[in-house]
Amino acid sequence: MALNLEAIRATAERVAASHHLDVVDLEIQAGGKFRTLRVFIEKDAEGRARLASRATEEGAEEDAILPKGIPVEMLSGVTHEDCAAFAQDFGTVLDVEDLMPGAEYTLEVSSPGLERKLRGPEDYTRFRGSLVKVQTFAPVNSNRHWQGRLTGFTGDVLTLDLSAVKQKGKAKKAATETTIEIPLANVEKAHLVAEF
Structure with missing residues (x-):
């Protein structure tokens, strides 16, 4: 019997909502008899707003839950509990x-981590200003691998500031400009790069 990924995702989102959580990603790994269902969760928008508010309060520097030097938006706010x-x-x-x-x-079940995958337009809008690594389907300026600061996302095109990091390999040769624009449809995968 085949797995219904849409039903599994819908169920995960329904259960997460009852816990004031959002499902960030869901992946199934199957190999022979062994299958693993991984679900990445974070606090819902209200929970993340409380976390951001807490980070701006006085004394947040001593807060053990809020790591120093990490932008609060990159934190999922999820606990072991x-x-x-x-x-x-x-x-x-x-x-x-019987969904599995x-x-x-x-x-x-875990948080998406500091170097979380970027999935859709909402993620590119939410994480504007963050360092990202992007791999494209088709080369852009003769290169498929880019790293830079996500400075903009408009009209389904993301803009990376390449001067934010030292470019390596083909990216160094291909980076004749300080910024590059990549259509979202050409993004094969992308994820945040943790900054400390």
Whole structure:
């Protein structure tokens, strides 16, 4: 029996919403008898706003939950308790609704991490100003791998400031300009680069 990824994602989002969380990504890894369902979660917009507010309060420098030097927007705000509660409820629903039919599977739940993948237009808008690595389907200026600061995202085109990092390899040769524009449709994969 085939997996219905849309039903699994919809169920994950429904369960996450009941815990004031958002599903960032979901991936299934299958190999032989062993299957792993990974779900990456973060606090919902309201929870992230509370985290940002807390970071601007006096004394936030001593806050053990808010690491020093990391932009608060890059933090998911998710705790071990959030992951455990979500995994318990989501795993129960998966089993009751038989959304992972067949052999056993492993459910892994975690935050997306500091170097999270960028998925859609919302992510490119939200993380404007962050360092990113981008790989394109087709070469742009004879290069498929770029790293720079995401300075803009308009009309489904992202703009990278290449002067924000030292370019290497082909990117160094291809970077005749200080900025580059890449259509979102040409982005094969992209992720944040942690700054400390």
